[in-house]
Amino acid sequence: MGTINNVCIVGAAGSIGRRHHRCLDVILPDADIILCDVVDGFINVNDVCKSKFDLVVVCTPSSKHIDVASKFINSDSFFIEKPLDSNIEVIRDNLDFFENKKTMVSCNLMFSKHMKIVEKNLPNCLFASVKCHTFLPMWRADYKNLYSSSFLLGGGIFNDAIHDIHYVYQILGIPKNIFVVRRRLADYTIDTDDYSMIIFDYGNKIINIELSYLCREKQRTCDMTFGNGRRMVVDFASGLSDNSMCTVSDIDETYAQQWKYFLSTDSPINSYSYSLKMLDNLANCLSVDRGNL
Numbered sequence: 001m002g003t004i005n006n007v008c009i010v011g012a013a014g015s016i017g018r019r020h021h022r023c024l025d026v027i028l029p030d031a032d033i034i035l036c037d038v039v040d041g042f043i044n045v046n047d048v049c050k051s052k053f054d055l056v057v058v059c060t061p062s063s064k065h066i067d068v069a070s071k072f073i074n075s076d077s078f079f080i081e082k083p084l085d086s087n088i089e090v091i092r093d094n095l096d097f098f099e100n101k102k103t104m105v106s107c108n109l110m111f112s113k114h115m116k117i118v119e120k121n122l123p124n125c126l127f128a129s130v131k132c133h134t135f136l137p138m139w140r141a142d143y144k145n146l147y148s149s150s151f152l153l154g155g156g157i158f159n160d161a162i163h164d165i166h167y168v169y170q171i172l173g174i175p176k177n178i179f180v181v182r183r184r185l186a187d188y189t190i191d192t193d194d195y196s197m198i199i200f201d202y203g204n205k206i207i208n209i210e211l212s213y214l215c216r217e218k219q220r221t222c223d224m225t226f227g228n229g230r231r232m233v234v235d236f237a238s239g240l241s242d243n244s245m246c247t248v249s250d251i252d253e254t255y256a257q258q259w260k261y262f263l264s265t266d267s268p269i270n271s272y273s274y275s276l277k278m279l280d281n282l283a284n285c286l287s288v289d290r291g292n293l
Contacts, residue, residue, distance in 0.1 A: 004054045004263065006032045008075075010045050010068050011059030013037035016081055020057050023259050050074060061147035062086040062154025066094050078103040079262060083162045084275040086154030088283050091276050104268035105275045109163040110170065111257040113250050114236045118222050121232055122171050125224040127206045130168060132161040132247060133215035136188045139245045148213070149189040156192035158182055161211040164220075165198055166270065168207050169278050177201040178285035188213055198282075220247035 007024060011017040012035035024033060034053075036045040049071035056072045058065050058080045065085040069078050078098070084105045085091050109115065122128060136143050147153035148160055158165075169175075178200060182193040198209040220236040237247045248254060262268050 002054070004028050004031050006034070006051075006053050007055045007057065008034045008036060008045075008048060008051075008053045008072070009057040009059065010036045011061075011081075013039045013042055014059055017057075017059035019255060020059060020079075020259075023255050024057075027256070027259050027263065045071060053077075055079065061150075062159050063152060064154075066090045070094050070097055076101045078272075080105050080272075082106045082166075083154075083159045084272065084279065086159055088276075088279055091272075091279065095273065095276060098272040101272075102266060102268065103272040104262050105270045105272070106258070107163060107166055107170070107270045108251075108254040108258045109167055109236070109248065110269065111254045111261065112236060112248055113253070114234050114238075114248075115167065117232075117234050118167065118224075119171055121224055121226075121234075122168070122207075122222065125205060125226050125232075127225055128168075128208070129221075129223040130164050130207060130209040131219050131221050131223070132164045132211045133217075133219040134213060134245060134247060135216045135218065136194065136213035138216070138243070143188065144190055149192055151191045155189070156182070156194075156196075157211045157213050158193050158196040160213075161196075164209055164211065165282070166275075166278065168200055168209060169281075170269065172200070172202060172205075172207070174277075174281060175200040175207075176203050178281060180282065180285050186214055216242060218242055218245075218247050 009017055009021055012021055034043060034048055036043045036048065045068060052074040053072065055077045056069065056075050058069045060068050062083055063086045065080050069080060078101060080103065082105055136148060140146060143149065148155040181197040183195045184193055185195045188194055194213040196211045200207040218237060222234045224232045237249060239249050240246055
């Protein structure tokens with residue numbers, strides 16, 4: 001990728017927008033970074049979206065990702081927070097716009113030091129249990145006002161923890177069969193799933209992916225069992241206190257390494273088309289049980 005002279009971060013006031021801003025301030029110290037958001041003190045995206053930026057970073061609620069990104073008609077490089085969008089039809093409808101643009105959907109978990117062990121061993125296991133459990137009320141005092149709690153904003157644990165679905169898909173490829181259960185089991189969200197179970201059936205191995213907002217004792221693990229009976233557990237949250245929402249022990253480094261990777265490649269992983277293919281496979285799976293959602 002060429003020299004980055006100007007960057008636009010949309011959703012810059014949110015926690016993830018601030019994190020990306022801090023990373024880019026260090027990695028691109030000479031770049032002009034424009035900060036957009038709907039709150040006071042930030043630029044309105046409609047005032048700058050027709051300009052040509054070397055890089056556009058989209059950190060809005062999930063339901064607005066593609067709507068916002070597609071406003072930047074003169075820009076050719078995009079970094080979009082996960083998931084690509086909460087509306088699969090909107091993603092499909094905008095494929096042509098992004099087809100010739102460098103686009104990557106956030107997948108910082110792939111850049112954790114723990115992932116090296118998973119990448120080496122997951123292909124050789126017979127079955128694995130991938131878990132990501134957190135407790136939504138610990139995220140913020142007004143947690144029901146978070147996008148995570150709102151269906152209209154694209155929230156829900158399935159979208160929030162899609163990193164864990166993605167890394168299995170990235171390492172092992174397209175499953176033969178996919179089964180999905182999404183439920184709202186408690187009252188912590190307004191109307192989004194607080195529990196999801198995804199089963200990837202590869203024929204010669206089964207991967208169970210369990211995600212929730214429901215556990216005070218947080219967990220982010222990949223528990224693998226092999227043909228000789230050996231078991232290996234990779235703990236992404238090892239050493240972290242339960243008193244924060246963070247579930248990756250080297251979280252800051254994952255974001256830094258992800259940015260260094262994205263800025264150094266012309267063909268990033270988790271591109272627009274790749275992410276669409278994964279979401280299409282999940283949307284067309286054999287069984288989707290949305291329960292009371």
